[in-house]
Amino acid sequence: MIKLAGIDIGNDSIKLVLDGSREPLVIPNIIAPGYERHILQEEDSPWKALDVVIYSPSLSQRNQRYFVGQLALEHEDNLELEDTDNKALSDQSLIVALTALAYQGLTNQAAGPGYGNVDEVEYTLGTGLPVRSFPKYSQTFEHRLLGEHEVTFLSTPQFHNRKIKVSIRKVAVSIEGAAAMFHMATHDSLQVKDEEIYNGCIGVCEIGALTTDFPVIKRMAIDNHFSHGEQIGIATYLDAIIRDVEDAYGHLFPSRAKLAQRVKNRQFTIQLPGEGQVDIRPIVDLHFRRAAVRMVEMIKKRWRKCPDIQCFYVIGGGATALKPYIQDAAGAMKLRFTNDSEFLNVNGYLKVAKSRLNQSVPV
Template sequence: MYKIAGIDLGNDSIKLVLDGAQDALVIPNIVSTGYDRHILQEEDSPLKALDVVVYSPALSQNNKRWFVGTLATELEDSLELEETDNKALSDQSLIVALTALAYQGLVSQSYAGGGLSPMDEVEYVLGTGLPVRTFARFHEAFEKRLTGEHEVTFMSTPQLRGRRVKVRVTRTVCSIEGAAAVFNLATHDNLQVRDDEIYSGCIGVCEIGALTTDLPVIRRMGIDNHFSYGEQLGIATYLDSIIRDVEDVYGYSFPTRAKLVQRVKNRDFVIQRIGEGQASIQGIVDQYFSRAAQRIVELIRKRWKKCPDIQCYYVIGGGAAALKSYILEAAGTMRLRFVSESELQNVRGYLKVAKSRVTQASHAG
């Protein structure tokens, strides 16, 4: 039996949600080359130590060992995506995505049958998405890369050590980031209309990611080709500047953006300086986030002027959660809408798009 899932290959994290499940699986989109670990005490959760060997026809390097997600965030040689990376073609994003699909497949079988079968198998129909600017040129290639048979072997991962998983993706449906989020906001889980204003209206979206900001315009649940737009600008540029400044001023270095993002989410701005007590980095964060918010608000204002039919603007994505207070301040009287669980709106939308395609296909068949 296949599972229907939505997967968002975000530049900062990969998010996965299964049909019928409430919680999303979130894994930082970070990898580093794996090796035999010297383990003093086993981690208390498999997600803290994703150590895998991955095979896929779409990868340029196969059967290589990788530390994925949280395990990689601590390492100096870890890799985070850069602005020049295209997630539709990125090996790194595919490695993290396949690890997530394999892990979720095992967890939903609740680790059962470990010693008996030489290989576990999970089958998926996937909904996913790409930014406005890459969608037209790359969505077919992206669907092709994900579809097919892949294999993930867990190495030193606690509770999953030695498990081999065949991940079979029978179909991939790719939509546009931001547009999927609007579909999620407009519909119930059974795909019935929940909010007619969104479903039938002309809605502007500003979806702030790590490396891109997408501004699709959605009319009656269809993408407006003329006014939809994307910028190669995300929150990562500002995070990198904060990391650099903190290092220059305080000599404290964050190994990865993910570590800084964790701090910002928890509003924990106090760092420990070696032998010199504590310092607050809030001033540096405020400075860069205010600049980011100013830029975002300008983009929205320009778009809204160009397309005055837009009834309301939703600001979503991981960047929206981090920048919300700064954006509201910069927006002044311009009314913008924010939603809870901002960074999960797209992935929940991708799941619904996949579900609606499966339903259509079964009716057609």
């Protein structure tokens, strides 16, 4: 049975949701070279120890071993995406995405018996790209995802030496931010839920790790002239916080994702060598205020260029972190925020894939 899924291949994390499931899978978009692990105590969840070998015709290096997500988070040789990376072409993003699809296939028993000892799971996917990448790279992105890929879990608890073939049959690529609005405007049945969003002219500021997208949506169609994207996201400011904390206190965060987790959990106290502790909240505040001022200025610029915009939604993982700072910087200008902001796109991608399969909604 082919599973329908939405996958948000974000620069900070990969989010995956299956049709009929409310609980998205989130894996940090971070990898490290894999090797034979010295395990003193096995992790209590396979999610914490994604140790894989991946074969894919779309990868430049095949049958390589990787530590993925949480397992790579504190590894000294880990790799995170930089602002020069293009997610449509990135091997790292594909590695984490295929790991997520294989993991979900096994944990949700979506996988069926294949040949020999190989499980198999088939998907139809909805996914997306930033505004500036979409025109040039959407077809390339689709072709890299399509086809058959193979993931072997090695030391991963509960999945020891399980091999699974991930077959991606169809891919619907849409635009980040626009898919989020489609999700907000419709029910799971794809019937209209919010007339204002569905039939109005809506501005979106979708703040990601490495990009910020400003799609303008008129009656659920992308405005080609006014939609825009910027090659800057919250990662720029997280990197600055990491540098300042290291300079001030000698404490080095092993990854941007590790700092992001602390910010999300409001854990601003760090441990110093010995028994000392320090509050890094003032450093976080300084850089997030700078980020907020820049985001608000970009929103104002977009709104001036397209005065038909009725309201502006600020969404994405970056919006969750920056919300109080943006509200302060915006002053009297009203901006709209939503709950579960970082999951709007992935749920939108699922609905876009469903609508294109049904050929009932022109998204």
